Amino acid sequence: MELLGLYYYWVFAILLMIGLYAVIVKLNLIKKLIGLSLFQAAVFLLYITMGKLEGGTAPIVTDANANGLFSNPLPQVLILTAIVVGISTMALGLGIVIRIKEEYGTIEEDEIQEIDK
Amino acid sequence: MYYVVTFALIITMALALTRAILGPSVYDRVLAVNMLGTKTVLLLSVIAFLMGRPDFLDLALAYALINFIGVFAVLEFFRNRAAKQPEEKP
């Protein structure tokens, strides 16, 4: 059971590295962006995992549970904003990819480097 | 009791995921995504009761309302493609 308690962190590690692998290996720029969003999701998951408290519920205090335990609100605040920032920055990346396609006619990294030579 | 429904939903999500990964045509994948969306709505509703916080149904409501936008985007994406291809007589 002690090891199982670390499973969430392992998922974080593996997910992070799947994203990193996509960013390193894939030559297609859109695929790289998707890999980057996987990487991002792994970080989100780590933060939220850390905020969870045994026996706690979501930090919204109602009359029914005023004296209960609550999970940590701070990581949730950070990740909530990060998700929206993540989609905006991914859109910016996609915009750059579209411009690259229009200038170079391709979005494969090796072909772009070939043209630039 | 909620556990049984939750298990059924999660296992069905796994089956839908398998269908999405196997394909074979793009429409199968869209079907699987749509199916997974419905299952997610139900799962979120059941989990809200399971955790004793039925005030969190907003989440399931959000998915119920906007999940099919993705399906429409896909259809738009393929309809333009299909419209351009010459008609095939079977």
Next chain:
Amino acid sequence: MTVIFGFFLLTLLLITAVAIVQSQNLFVSVMLSGMFSLLLAVNFFLLDAADVALTEAAVGAGISTVLLLSALAITAKHEKAPSSSRVGALIIVIIATLVLIYATLGNPQFADPNAPVHQHVAPWYLDKTAEAIDIPNVVTAVLGSFRGYDTLGEVFVVFTAGIGVLFLLGTQPGPFAQSNPFKLTDPKGLRHYLIPRVVGRMLIPFILLFGLYVQFHGEYGPGGGFQAGALIAAAIILFALLEGENSALKVIPRSVLIGLIAGGALLYGVVGLFGIFLGSNFLDYSVLSSNPVKGQQMGLLIIEAGVGITVTGVLLSIFHAFAARGKF
């Protein structure tokens, strides 16, 4: 028991991630990332993060799929088979994974009440919210008031990203565009898509209403400006998909969109400046009213509105920029 559900869903998440990276077809990757987002939202919900799950739902269910698909329509559907050797990268990644897993052995156990993260500021936030702001949702209180600076920064990042996309793509069709990107000009398409059009138009008011509910109910339940902005943008994007992009631009013209982008961020900043003028600190809302608690609640309401306006404007401008650029 919920922990077991969590394990199962996390495993599904990992399988989906592997499939996303493995697939050579970019369209399949986009579809699978839609599923990934659904599974991620359920996981967030199981980890007590209702607000975060709602954000993931609002953003992941429609908008990210639409944006990725419109980028795909302009660029390419397929990725080339990778030619370079992947063994080196694989070795690096596996070693890094093992190092990370080794590092987690020293982490506190999952949901351990004695973990350092639960000892520092979190109890203070949970205690002080009722006293200083008196709203049920601690997440909104921390977001808007206790850590208002952070959120202002995030809003400016979103603002900058929107401006960046507008600079990159502009409003003119690109060289790969064809006329009338979204118009339902094909009579065959119209006949076959009548039912989606009718049902979709029926749902748009409800999505908008739900967006407003999430916006103004954010102090009491999961919700707030970020989620509401994404939901409202999703409603308008649905309208654009059904009725054509030009009709959507008639509803909210580009000039208004730019006004929304700037206006929301400005509203947030001005509320902060009011704090200074009324003799307190930047982003201290207590002085906005004679009763400090009422002042805090007023400030939160206004800045959440500012956040919602900016997020709506940015996401819609990005969508229109992509749609105008290509054929989709």
Next chain:
Amino acid sequence: MELFLDIASWILMSLGGVFVFIGGLGALRMPDLYTRMHAAGITDSIAPILIIPGLMLQAGLTLASVKLLAILVFLLLTGPTASNALASAALLAGNRSEQVKSTAVPESEE
């Protein structure tokens, strides 16, 4: 009365769970696109009809029940619509069920 409501809601939810599972199995095991769509589409409608009233019986007359009703209505609106749109799109693209093996658009051409 309490017990009766509990039993009724349990029956509804278990039935819903069974249908959900059957639908998932059908979507996985059926031989071609349209039969899979049939399995998935029908169970996507019947499962909310069973499960959500089951939850409503547990919630009683509260705001949660109203929200559940809204979820049910929206699911019943969007689910069949999405299935319809998907089926007609597949048909338009030339995906015929009886010869699905030969005419299904292979992904390499998509």
